[in-house]
Amino acid sequence: MPARLRGHLDRLDHALHGWVVDPSRPEASLELTLLVDGVPRASTAARLPRPDVAAAGLGGPACGFVLTLPAECLDGREHDLALQLPGGRPFQLPGIAPRTMLGRTRFQVLPAGPELLASAVALLRQSNVESALDPGLVDCDVVRHWLGGANDPSRRVLKLAQANDRLVGYAEVDRRMVHGAPAGLLRMSVLAAYRRRGIGEALLARAEQRAATLGDTAMWLTVAETNAPARALYRKRGFHPAAQVPLLAWRHAAALAKVKPLLGNPPAGSPPP
Numbered sequence: 001m002p003a004r005l006r007g008h009l010d011r012l013d014h015a016l017h018g019w020v021v022d023p024s025r026p027e028a029s030l031e032l033t034l035l036v037d038g039v040p041r042a043s044t045a046a047r048l049p050r051p052d053v054a055a056a057g058l059g060g061p062a063c064g065f066v067l068t069l070p071a072e073c074l075d076g077r078e079h080d081l082a083l084q085l086p087g088g089r090p091f092q093l094p095g096i097a098p099r100t101m102l103g104r105t106r107f108q109v110l111p112a113g114p115e116l117l118a119s120a121v122a123l124l125r126q127s128n129v130e131s132a133l134d135p136g137l138v139d140c141d142v143v144r145h146w147l148g149g150a151n152d153p154s155r156r157v158l159k160l161a162q163a164n165d166r167l168v169g170y171a172e173v174d175r176r177m178v179h180g181a182p183a184g185l186l187r188m189s190v191l192a193a194y195r196r197r198g199i200g201e202a203l204l205a206r207a208e209q210r211a212a213t214l215g216d217t218a219m220w221l222t223v224a225e226t227n228a229p230a231r232a233l234y235r236k237r238g239f240h241p242a243a244q245v246p247l248l249a250w251r252h253a254a255a256l257a258k259v260k261p262l263l264g265n266p267p268a269g270s271p272p273p
């Protein structure tokens with residue numbers, strides 16, 4: 001993003017919703033063009049009311065925009081998104097991954113299996129890249145063990161999400177008992193290009209359902225106070241702050257422990273875990 005600009009991409013559906021201001025000219029409505037894979041696809045002036053941005057002292061009050069995507073771009077595939085000011089260079093705003101899926105996502109949640117090895121290696125390497133970790137740390141043997149270990153339901157539940165013929169997310173529950181308490185410590189991630197499409201929620205629901213079927217009565221997790229997307233997801237799924245921090249959460253000193261009681265059996269008509 002040009003140093004002089006401030007802004008954010010808030011939402012992506014059939015259009016890209018966000019706001020942008022030039023703090024040196026806060027009253028100016030910036031003319032924006034949306035590039036999809038480097039091709040100009042939509043233009044608008046950022047002048048929609050954004051009282052929230054103004055109230056936060058970030059700019060405005062009329063700096064919002066909606067850039068409607070042409071129907072042919074909404075093809076369920078990954079695309080590169082960028083914005084451009086007249087005569088300027090392409091730039092990105094924070095909030096939505098620059099390479100992202102457009103249109104409806106068809107995805108399925110799968111149990112772990114050895115046939116997913118190559119795709120799981122690619123998933124974990126990409127997750128590392130997105131977390132600023134070395135993708136080289138993801139080793140085939142470790143991933144084979146990760147997938148294979150999920151076959152032991154007394155220890156772990158692992159659910160994987162697949163879209164566009166690749167794995168795009170996972171949720172993992174650790175079922176080891178620690179000092180007699182149901183652990184259920186959870187890790188989960190969805191690739192940035194596939195977020196905000198219900199994949200994280202579906203993964204979590206299926207992992208909870210499987211754990212409940214196996215007899216777990218509660219699921220613990222820890223989440224950083226600054227991780228707003230994950231906290232919103234966990235709140236939506238019914239997790240609430242834990243009265244007591246489980247032992248496994250101690251090593252995440254900065255994290256907030258949450259707990260959710262799991263009902264014994266999945267609701268009637270729900271898909272098999």
Ligand SMILES: CC(C)(COP(=O)(O)OP(=O)(O)OC[C@H]1O[C@@H](n2cnc3c(N)ncnc32)[C@H](O)[C@@H]1OP(=O)(O)O)[C@@H](O)C(=O)NCCC(=O)NCCS
Nearest residue numbers: 188189190195196197198199200201223229230232233236
């Ligand atoms: C947290 C994470 C797994 C969510 O995955 P996702 O597929 O984008 O989530 P979903 O699309 O299923 O969202 C389900 C709900 O979560 C909440 N949510 C998810 N992302 C959100 C965001 N960026 N802002 C606000 N709410 C958000 C919403 O309530 C959403 O429901 P809605 O779409 O009806 O509003 C994903 O952001 C991620 O992988 N983050 C990085 C890794 C991480 O933080 N893991 C958790 C560690 S504790």
